[in-house]
Amino acid sequence: xxxxxxxxxxxxxxxxxxxxxxxxxxxxxxxxxxxxxxxxxxxxxxxxxxxxxxxxxxxxxxxxxxxxxxxxxxxxxxxxxxxx
Numbered sequence: 001x002x003x004x005x006x007x008x009x010x011x012x013x014x015x016x017x018x019x020x021x022x023x024x025x026x027x028x029x030x031x032x033x034x035x036x037x038x039x040x041x042x043x044x045x046x047x048x049x050x051x052x053x054x055x056x057x058x059x060x061x062x063x064x065x066x067x068x069x070x071x072x073x074x075x076x077x078x079x080x081x082x083x084x
Contacts, residue, residue, distance in 0.1 A: 014078055015042055021056035022076065031069065040073070053081040 019036075028034055061073040 014044060015039060017054055017078055018056060018076055021054060021078070022058055022074075025056075025058060026074075037071075055079055055081055 056076050056078055058074050058076040061075050062071075063073075064071045
């Protein structure tokens with residue numbers, strides 16, 4: 001529970017931050033389409049305070065060739081600037 005009295009975001013708000021946070025980190029070229037197949041696993045360990053700047057820490061897990069093009073798996077941790 002948030003004891004600071006601050007507004008918090010929970011649920012899918014935090015994972016929804018991933019595309020804009022990672023847009024500058026990942027460049028996909030020569031693709032006619034990009035499909036986000038969703039989330040493999042989500043662990044919400046604490047709430048996200050409203051207002052502070054967020055940061056994504058991505059790790060490339062795998063790149064596999066599948067019919068239609070590569071399948072990329074990325075593990076990402078979302079935190080806040082200056083926070084833990």
